[in-house]
Amino acid sequence: MTDQNPDTMEVDRPKPEVDVDQSNQLKAEANELFKLEKYPDAIDLYSKAIDFNPTNAVLYANRSISHLKVESFGYALADANKAIECDKNYLKAYYRRAAAHMALGKYKMALKDYEIVYKLIPANKDAKTKFTLIPANKDAKTKFTECKKIVQTIAFHKAIAIEEKVKAVADEIDIDGITVEDSYDGPRLQEGKVTVEFMTQLLEHFKAQKKLHRKFALKILYDIKQYFQAQSSLVDIKVGDGKKFTICGDIHGQYYDLMNIFSLNGQPSEENPYLFNGDFVDRGSFSVECIFALFGFKLLYPDHFFMSRGNHESENMNKMYGFEGEVKAKYSSQMVDFFTEVYNWLPLAHCINNKILVMHGGLFSKDGVTLDDIRKTERNRQPPEEGIMCELLWSDPQGMQGRSASKRGVGCQFGPDVTERFLENNGLDYIVRSHEVKENGYELMHDGKCITVFSAPNYCDTMGNKGAFITLKGGDLRPEFTSYVHVPHPNVKPMAYANSLLSLFG
Known part of the structure; x- marks a missing residue:
């Protein structure tokens, strides 16, 4: 953002x-x-x-x-x-x-x-x-x-990494050996699987500011990592003629606003598929609740619920902007490392009906990048400072032609001519990206061919912006926009778990 x-x-x-x-x-x-x-x-x-x-x-x-x-x-x-x-x-x-x-x-x-x-x-x-x-x-x-x-x-x-091969957290945890205390009154996985009943209970459990038991949290992380490992860096999505599909932007730990999206647009299901376009965590102080809700729906509806990596699904961002601190407060340092492993496998982009490319940040510092180049991009790592993966997570559109240095210090800024050439070279109609606060929760640039959607209203309890989501239907793929205002949340301020070094921003 x-x-x-x-x-x-x-x-x-x-x-x-x-x-x-x-x-x-x-x-x-x-x-x-x-x-x-x-x-x-x-x-x-x-x-x-x-x-x-x-x-x-x-x-x-x-x-x-x-x-x-x-x-x-x-x-x-x-x-x-x-x-x-x-x-x-x-x-x-x-x-x-x-x-x-x-x-x-x-x-x-x-x-x-x-x-x-x-x-x-x-x-x-x-x-x-x-x-x-x-x-x-x-x-x-x-x-x-x-x-x-x-x-x-x-x-x-x-x-340590140089001296010895570091074992993955997923390989070190004995999930079956973890005991669930009799006092735990929250949702339980059924035979180790996410069910509709589990998700219904989980959402209410989180609304009541209660914590998912460590055993089930770890099992969700284990299963979701296995799933994402098998995916391509670019995931193709097919939306049937006349079928509805929803794209959401940044959530940033605003769990109660996430629940409001489901209230306005319906909970995810096979008939109501969603794509969440990165930055699920950080800033907002209910990031743990957001990410487990989203991972739960991904496991429940793997072919009808999609998640792209954002620039905040990274170790550096999580260390500074609150997610690491929140996970440590609610669970453990070990789980922080587990999340990092999972985030490294998140897809970098999605392509809808071969016509719409959706990524968190934007386009590239050079022409000629193809969808196959994205598919072949190695993603099991922390975001690099340059190249396709970096730019998919960090770049932003600009009004003027050509390219310029990024205002963020990472990625690039790209103009309408860059967008036009990329779409033409790849047979696409338009791109959807997130990454930036917009007053109404969305913005159309580059003659409507570059759309930004941002789904965290009143970002950080200060910005006063609306959130938005996009709905479209297979066939014409024409985007429709729904804007909404923020809803109340418990008295836990944004950045409550952020690194103390960020006090320098004050």
Whole structure:
């Protein structure tokens, strides 16, 4: 997910003469918008303030954190670098750059910036200096220490992987040997299988904020991994003439809004098939409930319920944005590793009736990619920083022709001409993707040939957006859009399980 205005930093506007007073006025207005969590609007005003005073490091740092808020990590990194270029002693800019590096999974580079802040920030700040604008020395040390632990942990796991073949979690667990306590009053698998009765009970069990027993949770993960391992990276879906099919976008741990989708559009069944297009978890604090509900329906209706991998079905994202912390709180570290194994086997894209390609992110940094290239893509891994898999999970459309560097720092941005050539070369009618908040939950770009659908309304309890889903029928495959508002959820805030390093975004 990221902001609703992807071309903010790409706009070519006439540069006014330096006017510090005008710049400061725009900065003050932008600061107020930031406080109101209107980040795209704040970005626009910070950009105008920069035009009037292009050497002010504070403006770039403020725009950087605004980009961090909307997950435009590439832009956030560029602004932090510019702030440091303007004033190499402005330590707050190093905080911003560290946060951008963390968000991009570049932990060693983040550690270098935290070290700069930790070692250079004065222990006793002069109230008249700019150092009053940054966290205290104690906080700087904490961030440095936490980031260092992450770097050391990653290095340790890599060393182990080199020295010995690490066994899969699925091969180490004796599920049959796990005892279900008499006090457990939740749903139970029938002879180890998901049934309609199990799913009905599970959804209500989760609504009541109760936990699925570890034995059944592990069995679902074991079975779903076996299923996904047998699938192609590109799954073909056939929808019969006149038959209904539904596509949903990002859910992001908003379980009660997921239940609202089923209330509005009917629960999944063989007559009511669904495709959920990635980012099932993170941010929202009911991600465990979401993923087990979705995996349960996949096992119950394997040929009528589909799931694509999103950029948040990855180790780095889960470590930062809450899913890892939530799984540890509700289950265990071992189950975190099991989820990672499962996510590595999620399909990367789906093709409906040979006419609609559905992926989480978007298209590619070069022409000539075919559906067969996607089918052949090796996916049993963490998302790489470039190539077909990366771009399927991370890319975004843009209004202008051609391609440009990604606002996220990963993937690319692609224009209507890129979409047109890809569709023509592969005999497709249009593409559907998710990955971005939209005011009404959906957006049509590129002459209607690139459709975005986002299904998490009032994202993170702050954005005020609607959610949406797409319904179509086999035959004409014409998309119909249903928008909806958020529903109440228990008093557990989004990001409740997120990594403490994300406090830098505040």
